[in-house]
Amino acid sequence: MPHPPPLPHDTLDRLRAGALAGTTRLDLRGCGLTALPPEVVRLADTLQILDLSGNALTDLPDSLPRLHRLRVLFASDNPFTTLPAVLGRCPALQLVGFKACRITTVPAEALPPTLRWLILTDNQIETLPDTLGRCAPLQKLMLAGNRLRRLPDSIVRCRRLELVRLAANQFATLADALPAGLLALPQLAWVAHAGNPFSAGLEQQAEQSAPAAPIPWAALQLQGLLGEGASGHIHAALWQAGTAAGVPVAVKLFKGAITSDGLPRSEMAACMAAGDHPHLVGVLGRVAGHPQGTPGLVLRRIPPGHANLAAPPSLDSCSRDVYASGLRLQATAALAIASGMQSALDHLHRQGLAHGDLYAHNILVDVQGQALLGDFGAASFLPVDDPVRRAALVRFDQRALAVLQDELAGLCDDAATAGALRDAARRQAA
Structure with a gap:
């Protein structure tokens, strides 16, 4: 959006006054709503994106499907205990976001078959309905921070699923978290499953074998904000480590107990x-x-x-990063990035880790293509006693690398190099 949205109370006043006729986006975050204003439905012929986050909603009206163009609905941080069944009757709904509510129940009829992106992070859900399998377009499934013990068998029908977040649930075994039907999905590339009961031993063992040196908060002088990811804010800082001037460092402070990817302790x-x-x-x-x-x-x-290297996926791109308009890479830089990420993944796999989030937005590069991979929020430990799932987790990382290689090919200013990157992508994805 070229301009910031008006303040929520101003938006609500304008909505009630009929001043928002023809709008495609409506932001009603933090308005204290206990019910959907009836004026919203009057925008049925144009409204595509609706944000109701941070209110006091516990249900949505039966009139919601009259918003026949609505494709994105955010309703996070509301006290819903049941995912509203009316969602399943919305004819164009592609993104449903109910993060950090109090949801325990997902009715079978609540999942619209047009769904591409489902966000149910940080709730209290124990089971998902088999109707998940009718969501053929589903690409992203965000379920971290719930109470799931198994996935519905119908997930095998979600053939377009590319990203799934299963961390911080109640899966007793890796086979429960990654059943055979999930492993068989042909496009799955970004998977997070840390912080479950089955992974606690591996994480504890890692903490004991490679303990993180404690650095006193008092020895850190925070400076400006460098960036923000799914799990935390990264600040520039000086570390008074016995030198008068201090050592320039970066400090990542985690946002909360649960992130969209999982638990801070798992990432650490x-x-x-x-x-x-x-x-x-x-x-x-x-x-x-x-x-x-x-x-x-x-x-x-x-x-x-x-x-x-890129910005995170947008509402439109769903599972694909957004590159700066007009970005072009010289052949040497494109090859250096691809080679560096292949080397980084190989190293992580030797260390017994899957990255789970190899994306361009998690890669820092300079003009020469010197690339650094960060953000381990979705990382997980490779199992030592399950060769099938160990190989699958490695394969998912390789598919993510294939996506990156294909994107680099599209940015490369040399046709021969672009062809070589696409060939490498096809091999990685196979």
Whole structure:
């Protein structure tokens, strides 16, 4: 959007006054709503994106399907206990976002068959209905922070599923979290499953074998904000590590107990287990003694000249990153990025880790193509006693690399190099 939206109370006033006729986006976050204003339905011929997050809603009206163009609905941070069944009757709904509600029940009829992106992170859901399998367009399934013990068998019919987040649930075994039907999906590339009962031992073992050095909060002087990811904010900082000037570092402070990818402690365990590599953002230690008890990591400061290769996926792109308009890469830079990420993945797999989130938005690059992979929020430990699922998790990372290679080919200014990258992508995806 070229301009920031008006303040929520102003938007609500304008809606009630009939001043928003013809709008395609409506932001009603934090308006104290206990029911959907009836004026919303009057926007049926144009409204496509509706954000109701941060209100006091517990249900949605039967009139909602009259919004026949509605394709995106956010209703996070509301006290819903049941995913509204009326959603399944909305004819164009592609994205449903009910994060951090109080949902325990997902009715069979609540899942629209047009669904591409389902966000149910941080709820209390124990089971999902078999009607999930009728959502043929489904590409992203966000379920971290629930109470799931199994997935419906019908997930095998979600043939377009590319990203799934299963961390911080109640899966007793890896086979429960990654059943055969899920492993068989041909496009699955981004998978997170840490923080479940079956993975606790591996994470604890990693923490004991590669403990994070404690770095006192008092020794860190925070500077400006460098960036923000799904799990936390990253700040520039100086670490008073026995030198008068201080060592430039980056400090990642986690946002909360549950993120869209999983648990902070799982990410910290994976970061320490990853070890050092020329194409990984290095970890120096963990924050100790934060005044609010916020968990955090101290990272090596990225050299000047590096920037994120892309922005995260948009509502339209769903599972694909968004590159800057007009971005072109020289052949040497494109090849260097691809080679660096292949090397980083190979290293992680040798360390017993799957990254789970190899995306361009998690890669920092300079103009020469020197690339650094970060953000271990979706990382998980490879099983030592399940060769089938170990191979599958490696294969998912390789598919993610194939997507990146294909995207690099599209950005490359040399036809021969672009062809070589596409050939490599086809081999990786096979």
